[in-house]
Amino acid sequence: MLAAPPGVKLGATIVAAGEFSAPYARLTEMRRMPPTFAGADIAAHFLKHADEHTIAVIEAVRLALQHGQLDASQTRDWAMLSGPRYIGRLAAKQLVTRFDRQGGSSITTHAASQYSLNSPAAAVSIVLGSHGPNVGVGGGPWGLADGCLTALSLFDVQAVPGAWLLFSQWDPEPIADERGQPTHDCTCHAVALALRPGSATDGPSLSATFDAPGAPRPLIRSGQSPFDLLGREPMVWDLATCVRNWNSGLPTSWSCPLPGAGQLDLNLPIEAGSARLVA
Amino acid sequence: MEAVCITGIGATTPLGHSYEAIADALIAGRSATRLLVEEQAGQQVKSITSLVDEVPLAPGYDAAAWSARPKLERMALWSVGAALRDAQLYDRRQQLRIGLVVGQASEWYRHWRHDHASGGNRVCQPELDGQTLASIIQSELQIFGPSSSVGAACASANYAFALARRWVELGIVDVCIAGSSEIACPITRANFANLRALSRRFDAPERAARPFDLERDGFVMGEGAAMFVLERTSSARRRGVRNYAQIAGFGASSDASHMIIPCEDPQPAAAAMRAALADAQVEPSDLGYVNAHATGTPVGDRAEARALGMVLGPHKMRTPVSSTKSMTGHLVSAAAAVEAIACIAALDRQLIPPTINLDQPDPDCDILHVPGRAIAHKVDVALSNSFGFGGSNTSLVLRKAC
Amino acid sequence: MDRQALRNLLLDLLEQETWERPEHLDDDVSIREELKLDSVDLLSIMMRVESQLGIKLEGADFEGVTTVGKLLDLFQAKLAGKSAGKAA
Numbered sequence: 001m002l003a004a005p006p007g008v009k010l011g012a013t014i015v016a017a018g019e020f021s022a023p024y025a026r027l028t029e030m031r032r033m034p035p036t037f038a039g040a041d042i043a044a045h046f047l048k049h050a051d052e053h054t055i056a057v058i059e060a061v062r063l064a065l066q067h068g069q070l071d072a073s074q075t076r077d078w079a080m081l082s083g084p085r086y087i088g089r090l091a092a093k094q095l096v097t098r099f100d101r102q103g104g105s106s107i108t109t110h111a112a113s114q115y116s117l118n119s120p121a122a123a124v125s126i127v128l129g130s131h132g133p134n135v136g137v138g139g140g141p142w143g144l145a146d147g148c149l150t151a152l153s154l155f156d157v158q159a160v161p162g163a164w165l166l167f168s169q170w171d172p173e174p175i176a177d178e179r180g181q182p183t184h185d186c187t188c189h190a191v192a193l194a195l196r197p198g199s200a201t202d203g204p205s206l207s208a209t210f211d212a213p214g215a216p217r218p219l220i221r222s223g224q225s226p227f228d229l230l231g232r233e234p235m236v237w238d239l240a241t242c243v244r245n246w247n248s249g250l251p252t253s254w255s256c257p258l259p260g261a262g263q264l265d266l267n268l269p270i271e272a273g274s275a276r277l278v279a
Numbered sequence: 280m281e282a283v284c285i286t287g288i289g290a291t292t293p294l295g296h297s298y299e300a301i302a303d304a305l306i307a308g309r310s311a312t313r314l315l316v317e318e319q320a321g322q323q324v325k326s327i328t329s330l331v332d333e334v335p336l337a338p339g340y341d342a343a344a345w346s347a348r349p350k351l352e353r354m355a356l357w358s359v360g361a362a363l364r365d366a367q368l369y370d371r372r373q374q375l376r377i378g379l380v381v382g383q384a385s386e387w388y389r390h391w392r393h394d395h396a397s398g399g400n401r402v403c404q405p406e407l408d409g410q411t412l413a414s415i416i417q418s419e420l421q422i423f424g425p426s427s428s429v430g431a432a433c434a435s436a437n438y439a440f441a442l443a444r445r446w447v448e449l450g451i452v453d454v455c456i457a458g459s460s461e462i463a464c465p466i467t468r469a470n471f472a473n474l475r476a477l478s479r480r481f482d483a484p485e486r487a488a489r490p491f492d493l494e495r496d497g498f499v500m501g502e503g504a505a506m507f508v509l510e511r512t513s514s515a516r517r518r519g520v521r522n523y524a525q526i527a528g529f530g531a532s533s534d535a536s537h538m539i540i541p542c543e544d545p546q547p548a549a550a551a552m553r554a555a556l557a558d559a560q561v562e563p564s565d566l567g568y569v570n571a572h573a574t575g576t577p578v579g580d581r582a583e584a585r586a587l588g589m590v591l592g593p594h595k596m597r598t599p600v601s602s603t604k605s606m607t608g609h610l611v612s613a614a615a616a617v618e619a620i621a622c623i624a625a626l627d628r629q630l631i632p633p634t635i636n637l638d639q640p641d642p643d644c645d646i647l648h649v650p651g652r653a654i655a656h657k658v659d660v661a662l663s664n665s666f667g668f669g670g671s672n673t674s675l676v677l678r679k680a681c
Numbered sequence: 682m683d684r685q686a687l688r689n690l691l692l693d694l695l696e697q698e699t700w701e702r703p704e705h706l707d708d709d710v711s712i713r714e715e716l717k718l719d720s721v722d723l724l725s726i727m728m729r730v731e732s733q734l735g736i737k738l739e740g741a742d743f744e745g746v747t748t749v750g751k752l753l754d755l756f757q758a759k760l761a762g763k764s765a766g767k768a769a
Contacts (some may be wrong), residue, residue, distance in 0.1 A: 092391045117385060213376060
């Protein structure tokens with residue numbers, strides 16, 4: 001096998017970031033508020049069938065644009081990547097119950113389009129009017145790492161001027177009743193990172209550094225998950241905290257293992273002269 | 280940038296469980312679609328589908344334990360193992376950095392539905408959702424390296440190819456597995472049926488999947504899995520293993536129009552195709568074959584034909600286009616994976632798989648069809664389109680191995 | 682069910698589906714251009730109409746049905762056919 005250069009690194013510049021958290025009830029209210037902030041012609045019922053992940057992610061994008069002083073038109077041909085962790089869980093309980101009782105005719109026509117990995121990305125592409133690629137990533141355990149790695153790789157796959165990397169996760173995971181409503185309090189957290197290819201050494205960046213070939217390889221016993229070897233899994237609210245701090249003028253950074261590959265680093269410094277600088 | 284090629288294929292589909300078997304069936308124009316009658320809530324419900332009746336038993340597994348695994352997992356595990364064996368890497372897999380990119384449109388939603396149908400309640404037990412399909416594959420087959428799950432509905436596997444190719448180019452893996460596994464579960468079929476997107480040709484199910492035909496009335500949902508080993512062409516040459524085809528180019532775009540209905544404007548789909556051709560550094564005139572996404576829906580097939588017209592331009596009536604969904608059905612997450620096999624068959628055998636059931640081409644789908652029977656044609660470069668829900672358009676360019 | 686009752690039913694279903702209630706639903710209102718219904722919206726509404734009126738609507742029934750008036754004609758025809766079937 002060809003030896004790869006040691007310590008291959010991929011990076012992107014973070015030009016804006018937004019985070020949003022809301023309980024279920026609030027997201028239900030927001031369902032009736034069509035996201036028209038980017039100027040696209042969005043129907044009143046655009047979010048009617050959307051998963052709560054999608055609603056939260058769209059708001060995170062709006063806030064990212066605001067914090068980054070970006071106009072939506074500046075992201076028109078960007079790629080959209082969404083990593084909604086366990087999207088569709090609330091709806092799934094209702095659907096399987098209905099199916100058992102009433103058969104196939106009871107199944108909504110919107111399930112496949114709204115509870116898929118790329119559903120939030122697709123929705124954001126419509127809201128922003130962006131014709132760049134849209135794809136879902138991760139969606140389960142260690143989905144954050146998965147999504148970051150894919151976003152960084154995708155820049156080299158497809159010549160796009162930028163990418164939205166969108167994560168969302170419930171805390172705690174909602175246990176639904178048969179109507180598809182949570183049986184307890186739960187909050188959906190969403191983060192939107194606006195990325196441009198290439199990263200300046202000291203600027204806000206997301207990067208992945210890969211192990212050199214020949215790096216010691218852990219032994220995974222049969223039946224053991226590769227994730228068991230990695231320590232604590234990063235959660236979307238960890239990332240949200242970083243973004244919140246940065247948007248408040250506090251420098252922040254975050255790292256996590258890149259399963260099977262190396263390490264991810266998020267670096268959000270406060271640059272002199274930037275709007276985020278705390279006086 | 281050094282070329283990346285496919286050196287191993289493993290698959291289990293309604294048309295067969297190996298590249299050769301599937302390629303034979305596609306070239307022969309064999310249909311896998313048939314009538315299924317199921318009981319739902321006390322009623323008999325008909326649908327047309329193409330199912331994998333029996334997933335082969337993967338080597339090293341106890342038959343009873345194997346059968347107890349979810350079908351989606353069995354199809355994936357069989358296909359990855361077979362691909363590694365085909366690439367002559369299975370016995371060395373623990374010494375290599377093997378990347379894994381699995382296309383999964385909605386892994387968890389399917390997982391909960393299947394679990395519920397088996398009597399479980401995992402949808403309400405999040406503490407049990409600790410493994411992804413990708414991590415299960417890694418654990419079971421003892422492969423180690425970076426991995427990703429990607430999903431863009433019907434375009435999922437094309438994204439898997441694109442990402443896997445990139446990782447090989449970057450050198451962060453020695454080889455990378457890319458592909459997908461999909462099951463045609465009753466709830467998903469009900470979703471599409473309620474959308475009036477599925478064919479209801481119950482009196483002739485083997486003729487129900489008829490992309491581009493004037494009498495088409497929807498698609499047939501299928502299931503299956505196909506996994507591929509990608510590595511640098513120089514590595515394949517050095518190892519003396521078969522090079523099925525080069526992954527030469529990839530392009531993607533969004534309709535930015537509707538979560539379900541494909542855009543009537545052909546521009547976004549055309550943009551994905553053009554991006555793929557540019558990435559592969561080929562001209563439309565270089566294309567010997569296009570494997571269309573065309574599922575058999577009135578709107579979608581017409582939109583794609585228009586987009587193809589824009590991209591192919593004066594070469595439109597010299598470039599054969601077929602939809603192998605007419606034979607396999609629509610494998611959703613795994614569609615692009617199985618359709619890569621169709622492209623490889625065309626490159627390999629210089630025969631274009633047909634669109635079967637194409638009795639009367641829709642005049643609004645004005646392209647060079649391959650109705651009913653395979654044709655001999657020079658194919659050095661093939662294009663595979665896959666357009667998913669949410670307006671996610673992808674095109675993959677495969678080049679003949681030299 | 683008379684034509685005005687069918688019109689009111691359609692208004693209610695439109696509001697339930699799209700979260701918007703048209704000011705008027707005259708016969709000459711265009712389904713696509715003025716009501717801005719896409720095919721999925723229309724399908725959802727038609728499934729509810731089927732359920733509420735006990736009729737069956739097929740894809741072919743909608744050929745040429747571009748206005749509210751033609752849609753109401755269709756519903757009335759289906760209801761009449763249903764009654765005729767019962768009487769026979």
